Amino acid sequence: MATISVAAPRVAANPRATLQEWLPKLVLAPSFALILLFVYGFIVFTGVLSFTGSKLLPDFSTWVGFGNYVRLFNHPNWITALKNLAIFATLYIVVCSVLGLGLAILLDQKIRGEGVLRPIYLYPMALSFIVTGVAWKWFLDPGIGLEHVMHSWGWESFSFRWIKEGKFAIYTIVIAAVWQSSGFVMAMFLAGLRGVDNEIIKAAQIDGASTVTIYRRIIIPLMRPVFLSAFVVLAHLAIKSYDLVVAMTDGGPGTATWTPALFMQKFTFGRNEMAMGASSAIIMMMMIFSIIVPYLYSELRGGRRQ
Amino acid sequence: MSAVSQDNATRTGIFARALIYSLLLIFAVYYLLPLYVMVVNSLKPLDEIREGNMLNLPRQWTIAPWLSAWSTAQIGVSPTGLKPYFLNSILMVVPAVALSTILGALNGYVLTKWRFKGDTIVFGLMLLACFIPFQIVLIPSARILGLTGLAGTITGLVLIHAIYGLGFTTLFFRNYYEAFPTELVRAAQIDGASFFQIFRRILLPSSGPIIVVTVIWQFTNIWNDFLFGSSFSSFDSIPITVALNNLVNSSTGVKEYNVHFAGAILAALPTLIVYVVSGRYFVRGLMAGAVKG
Amino acid sequence: MSFLQIKNLEKSFGATRILKDVSLEIEEGGFLVLVGPSGCGKSTLLNTIAGLEPITGGEIRIAGRDVAGLHPSKRDIAMVFQSYALYPNMTVSGNIAFGMEIRGVPKPEREAAIAKVADMLQIGHLLDRKPSQLSGGQRQRVAMGRALVRDPQVFLFDEPLSNLDAKLRIDMRTEIKRLHQRMKTTIVYVTHDQIEAMTLATKIAVLKDGILQQFGTPAEIYNNPVNMFVADFMGSPAMNLVPATIGTDGNALTANFEREGRPAVSLALTNPPAGLAAFQGKQVIFGVRPEALTDPDGADRNASSTATADLHIEVVEPAGSDTFAVTNLGGKGVVARLRADANVQPGTVTPLTFNLTKTVFFDPATEARIH
Numbered sequence: 001m002a003t004i005s006v007a008a009p010r011v012a013a014n015p016r017a018t019l020q021e022w023l024p025k026l027v028l029a030p031s032f033a034l035i036l037l038f039v040y041g042f043i044v045f046t047g048v049l050s051f052t053g054s055k056l057l058p059d060f061s062t063w064v065g066f067g068n069y070v071r072l073f074n075h076p077n078w079i080t081a082l083k084n085l086a087i088f089a090t091l092y093i094v095v096c097s098v099l100g101l102g103l104a105i106l107l108d109q110k111i112r113g114e115g116v117l118r119p120i121y122l123y124p125m126a127l128s129f130i131v132t133g134v135a136w137k138w139f140l141d142p143g144i145g146l147e148h149v150m151h152s153w154g155w156e157s158f159s160f161r162w163i164k165e166g167k168f169a170i171y172t173i174v175i176a177a178v179w180q181s182s183g184f185v186m187a188m189f190l191a192g193l194r195g196v197d198n199e200i201i202k203a204a205q206i207d208g209a210s211t212v213t214i215y216r217r218i219i220i221p222l223m224r225p226v227f228l229s230a231f232v233v234l235a236h237l238a239i240k241s242y243d244l245v246v247a248m249t250d251g252g253p254g255t256a257t258w259t260p261a262l263f264m265q266k267f268t269f270g271r272n273e274m275a276m277g278a279s280s281a282i283i284m285m286m287m288i289f290s291i292i293v294p295y296l297y298s299e300l301r302g303g304r305r306q
Numbered sequence: 307m308s309a310v311s312q313d314n315a316t317r318t319g320i321f322a323r324a325l326i327y328s329l330l331l332i333f334a335v336y337y338l339l340p341l342y343v344m345v346v347n348s349l350k351p352l353d354e355i356r357e358g359n360m361l362n363l364p365r366q367w368t369i370a371p372w373l374s375a376w377s378t379a380q381i382g383v384s385p386t387g388l389k390p391y392f393l394n395s396i397l398m399v400v401p402a403v404a405l406s407t408i409l410g411a412l413n414g415y416v417l418t419k420w421r422f423k424g425d426t427i428v429f430g431l432m433l434l435a436c437f438i439p440f441q442i443v444l445i446p447s448a449r450i451l452g453l454t455g456l457a458g459t460i461t462g463l464v465l466i467h468a469i470y471g472l473g474f475t476t477l478f479f480r481n482y483y484e485a486f487p488t489e490l491v492r493a494a495q496i497d498g499a500s501f502f503q504i505f506r507r508i509l510l511p512s513s514g515p516i517i518v519v520t521v522i523w524q525f526t527n528i529w530n531d532f533l534f535g536s537s538f539s540s541f542d543s544i545p546i547t548v549a550l551n552n553l554v555n556s557s558t559g560v561k562e563y564n565v566h567f568a569g570a571i572l573a574a575l576p577t578l579i580v581y582v583v584s585g586r587y588f589v590r591g592l593m594a595g596a597v598k599g
Numbered sequence: 600m601s602f603l604q605i606k607n608l609e610k611s612f613g614a615t616r617i618l619k620d621v622s623l624e625i626e627e628g629g630f631l632v633l634v635g636p637s638g639c640g641k642s643t644l645l646n647t648i649a650g651l652e653p654i655t656g657g658e659i660r661i662a663g664r665d666v667a668g669l670h671p672s673k674r675d676i677a678m679v680f681q682s683y684a685l686y687p688n689m690t691v692s693g694n695i696a697f698g699m700e701i702r703g704v705p706k707p708e709r710e711a712a713i714a715k716v717a718d719m720l721q722i723g724h725l726l727d728r729k730p731s732q733l734s735g736g737q738r739q740r741v742a743m744g745r746a747l748v749r750d751p752q753v754f755l756f757d758e759p760l761s762n763l764d765a766k767l768r769i770d771m772r773t774e775i776k777r778l779h780q781r782m783k784t785t786i787v788y789v790t791h792d793q794i795e796a797m798t799l800a801t802k803i804a805v806l807k808d809g810i811l812q813q814f815g816t817p818a819e820i821y822n823n824p825v826n827m828f829v830a831d832f833m834g835s836p837a838m839n840l841v842p843a844t845i846g847t848d849g850n851a852l853t854a855n856f857e858r859e860g861r862p863a864v865s866l867a868l869t870n871p872p873a874g875l876a877a878f879q880g881k882q883v884i885f886g887v888r889p890e891a892l893t894d895p896d897g898a899d900r901n902a903s904s905t906a907t908a909d910l911h912i913e914v915v916e917p918a919g920s921d922t923f924a925v926t927n928l929g930g931k932g933v934v935a936r937l938r939a940d941a942n943v944q945p946g947t948v949t950p951l952t953f954n955l956t957k958t959v960f961f962d963p964a965t966e967a968r969i970h
Binding site: 197199200202203204205206207208209213217218221222 | 646649651670671672673676677678680681682683684685686687688697698701702745
């Protein structure tokens with residue numbers, strides 16, 4: 001069934017023993033088979049699709065080779081989407097990491113009320129991106145949101161129309177996304193900080209290092225694995241981000257906040273350009289895999305040695 | 307960190323601590339503000355929102371927006387409110403969570419206690435499946451659902467969510483069972499216990515924590531999903547996230563912000579409640595899903 | 600002139616008193632060992648000396664200076680931790696140099712100091728490695744190097760050998776002692792291992808539940824324990840503590856031991872402690888170390904007072920260099936240490952000699968020594 005190579009079976013004394021030997025693999029097999037089909041099989045399907053001229057429905061009779069990819073990278077909407085992704089992903093990852101680390105360090109200072117603060121920072125993770133999108137969409141809306149609030153407080157000249165402005169709309173998505181995910185990054189860093197051996201801190205104190213120096217030269221460098229994990233998770237979320245954009249701006253104004261995920265959806269189901277949609281999905285997947293695969297490979301190999 | 311010195315510490319200590327607490331409080335406000343805005347504005351009449359200030363408490367409290375969001379608001383073409391879609395979500399989430407959790411547990415069991423040649427590759431492939439952008443499987447999934455007659459049904463959604471949740475559930479259980487002493491399994495084998503008996507009577511009883519973590523994780527992710535919901539559902543099977551988006555982004559007529567907010571909170575309530583109640587386990591799930599790979 | 604003075608030290612965590620009225624001192628160049636069971640407060644005491652924990656009451660003076668409120672880095676101390684506490688992201692030379700960097704020591708001096716210390720501890724070939732690439736013993740030496748390079752007035756060691764395997768522990772113990780003899784710096788050393796305490800210390804402080812039980816030289820602690828806890832804790836195998844009744848045979852006081860199913864054993868005490876007279880007719884605890892109870896031929900001929908009794912041997916344990924024989928007195932198993940070639944058989948009766956100059960008596964109610 002799958003590509004598992006089986007160890008040479010021992011001579012079975014009775015049928016029951018043979019069944020017991022095969023049973024584990026039998027139990028695992030359906031899940032593995034499902035994944036092989038629904039994940040890897042479908043990836044191949046979509047990949048092949050991207051080389052065809054499919055429009056509304058999959059059409060394997062027309063072969064266009066890399067034609068779709070050429071069209072893709074010449075398409076202004078795709079270029080916009082990639083640019084937006086670059087801006088969004090960079091800001092999202094950097095701000096979440098800095099904010100998460102900062103909050104974790106603050107919380108690590110033996111704060112009273114940590115039990116109340118931590119859930120407050122984390123609860124946005126429990127929300128759907130759609131809910132987050134709805135909340136921030138109206139909160140940043142010039143008509144009823146922040147700008148309006150400032151005006152009604154007397155600050156007439158205050159202007160915050162980013163969500164309606166092509167150049168700045170993408171940054172509103174960043175604000176909402178950071179709001180959603182930074183608590184989670186904070187939780188990761190907090191766990192990392194708490195894992196530092198207390199005696200190392202004591203030794204540094206005896207050496208005369210100030211608290212700032214201790215954080216700068218000893219604790220933060222020790223957080224490298226956490227930075228890496230956070231990066232992997234955030235990068236992956238950024239590339240996939242679709243729900244939030246749909247809820248907040250639906251790609252607008254115009255095409256100013258298109259992301260690759262949005263591009264795929266719109267072209268496949270909206271503009272009947274299935275093959276183009278497929279190729280955009282393949283590119284997305286390659287971006288994610290270029291980060292995840294090396295990471296997973298090193299994790300699994302390291303883990304195996306235990 | 308242990309409390310350090312006392313030299314001149316009291317003065318600078320108080321200043322530093324005041325700074326720390328104020329920063330933490332400012333950020334607490336940042337995180338709570340949208341929630342506050344949603345709750346407060348869901349209880350105002352519409353004109354108060356338009357004329358007034360989003361941050362103000364309602365001058366006139368009303369629960370009409372909530373009633374509207376639940377049963378009368380216009381979603382797509384039908385003025386049914388969110389109630390039917392809330393039910394759809396429940397019908398979708400419960401079986402999907404159950405299926406993926408059970409299978410994940412069995413998979414984790416096999417991968418850690420019944421090792422075989424190539425099991426790391428199998429696990430690796432299943433793990434990698436967690437990270438694919440789901441856009442890439444949309445088209446073929448739609449085809450298969452169409453071919454099997456499950457397109458636009460809740461059953462179809464259940465299957466999709468269960469299958470694509472397998473990677474994570476297997477990951478959780480596999481990591482958990484990895485730490486479980488294999489000697490117990492071997493001892494049971496010597497006692498003559500069978501594959502399923504060992505699972506049922508030795509591993510399962512100790513699996514409480516990871517079952518909770520997995521169920522919470524799956525529940526949250528599947529309930530909050532939008533992509534599969536919007537791609538594979540049709541009128542009667544739309545889950546609540548899709549319905550909410552339809553409610554908010556339908557461009558006809560007057561924007562009833564208060565209803566939108568009430569609807570958003572309704573959609574968020576189940577996962578929020580789960581989060582508040584389970585706290586620790588929720589975090590454990592996040593960490594296990596992320597840090598381990 | 601004592602170099603490190605601790606007077607009436609009190610330390611509480613909230614409502615719990617961890618250290619209760621502890622007073623001790625050590626002279627310059629001395630080796631003070633704080634020893635006691637887990638939870639007795641010895642590590643806390645060390646941390647207060649280091650300044651890592653504030654004190655609730657009392658006084659600590661280093662070289663005559665009251666160090667209360669002084670930051671650890673300003674007390675001129677260095678510390679070696681149980682887990683070595685090496686900075687994982689720095690190389691060995693980085694670890695050793697870190698404190699000097701903070702204090703602004705210029706690079707050439709730093710390099711010279713590192714080289715000198717590396718030479719002393721034979722870690723020169725490890726300078727570019729990270730802690731994760733070192734063995735336990737190597738990490739131990741780097742931790743000591745980091746402390747040495749500070750050239751402090753007092754070295755503090757917090758159970759530095761606990762994480763090493765048995766053989767390495769003995770090797771490192773000797774190295775530490777050698778280092779002390781060479782550097783002549785004052786050392787305060789915490790351990791739960793009483794053998795380390797006995798072999799390394801010039802002065803021992805025995806702690807239990809935050810109270811100082813006894814403070815003295817190793818010989819004093821060993822031969823003149825001030826209460827039953829100290830007598831039992833120090834020495835291996837442990838001192839035999841046996842209930843006895845004090846009687847008299849007309850001339851002198853006697854110690855009388857009940858035996859199950861056999862007649863009582865009576866020992867004439869030729870030179871008992873003065874306070875024992877008050878216990879005539881009452882029960883005391885009789886303490887004798889295994890090496891003070893032996894076969895008559897192997898007994899110390901120079902001992903001024905001895906007593907011999909015929910005792911029934913229950914178990915014989917030949918240990919190579921000695922033979923241990925177990926008898927029963929007062930309902931307790933009593934271990935005697937005999938010469939290796941002593942001819943003793945289990946189940947027989949044989950005469951054993953008590954060296955009465957080395958026996959001690961305790962009041963069973965207070966557990967204090969009877970002088």
